[in-house]
Amino acid sequence: MEPEYARQYRDLYTRHWWWRSREEAILEVLHRHLRARTDLKILDIGCGDGLFFDRLAEFGDVEGVEPDAGLVDPKGPHRARIRIASFDDNFRSTKSYSLILMLDVLEHLDNPGDALRHAYSLLAPSGALLLTVPAFQLLWTNHDVINHHRRRYRSKSMHPLLQQAGFATLEERYWYQWTCPAKLAIRLVESVFRRPPTVARVPPAWMNWPLYWMSRMEQQTLGKIGIPFGSSLMVYCKKQVAS
Numbered sequence: 001m002e003p004e005y006a007r008q009y010r011d012l013y014t015r016h017w018w019w020r021s022r023e024e025a026i027l028e029v030l031h032r033h034l035r036a037r038t039d040l041k042i043l044d045i046g047c048g049d050g051l052f053f054d055r056l057a058e059f060g061d062v063e064g065v066e067p068d069a070g071l072v073d074p075k076g077p078h079r080a081r082i083r084i085a086s087f088d089d090n091f092r093s094t095k096s097y098s099l100i101l102m103l104d105v106l107e108h109l110d111n112p113g114d115a116l117r118h119a120y121s122l123l124a125p126s127g128a129l130l131l132t133v134p135a136f137q138l139l140w141t142n143h144d145v146i147n148h149h150r151r152r153y154r155s156k157s158m159h160p161l162l163q164q165a166g167f168a169t170l171e172e173r174y175w176y177q178w179t180c181p182a183k184l185a186i187r188l189v190e191s192v193f194r195r196p197p198t199v200a201r202v203p204p205a206w207m208n209w210p211l212y213w214m215s216r217m218e219q220q221t222l223g224k225i226g227i228p229f230g231s232s233l234m235v236y237c238k239k240q241v242a243s
Contacts, residue, residue, distance in 0.1 A: 005199045006070040013051045015202045021215035029236055040098035045087050046105040050078030096124040102131040107149045116165035123239045135233040139183040142190055146197035167237040173223050174230030
């Protein structure tokens with residue numbers, strides 16, 4: 001991650017309408033599938049400074065792995081539960097996890113299939129994986145460039161990766177339909193004026209809160225219907241165990 005982005009990440013996560021609405025939508029998915037479970041062993045891959053840990057803790061014990069040391073506060077409240085390491089075959093654990101999250105992680109990887117297979121190996125037989133990724137290559141903008149994305153996904157490109165890794169999809173949703181025209185317009189402007197990538201900022205409150213509520217309303221209406229497009233894709237899947 002760009003150093004400037006890393007410095008602003010906590011503020012973006014805790015205040016920006018996109019991070020706030022995504023977190024609420026993810027919690028709704030977890031409550032829908034896990035209901036009142038409180039005994040899970042949870043691994044948050046790409047967890048940053050553990051900013052999601054407090055909300056995830058209602059489902060069980062949470063730990064994380066983060067490859068970018070610049071995102072982890074050495075004195076942070078969750079530091080003892082975060083391993084700074086790449087998520088590859090060198091990452092091992094003595095436990096099996098009930099739930100693994102990969103929230104906007106796969107788009108950064110050259111070999112996403114390897115990461116999914118490794119996640120599969122860390123899950124208990126009845127374990128689940130929840131992932132989110134940016135959707136549709138057509139919506140590629142400088143935001144993807146500055147975030148070091150390798151690609152954007154759609155369900156047709158995600159399904160083979162999950163199936164080959166051994167997962168069965170239980171639910172998938174596109175989110176942020178309303179941002180698609182905006183992203184297309186941004187892409188057009190960037191292609192014409194060749195503007196350099198810049199780090200995202202938290203919009204002023206008069207804009208930030210309406211965008212948050214617009215996103216939440218959409219997630220609870222069009223998101224539930226299953227509209228086949230959006231700028232973000234969420235997939236909730238289970239580990240298949242060979243009989």
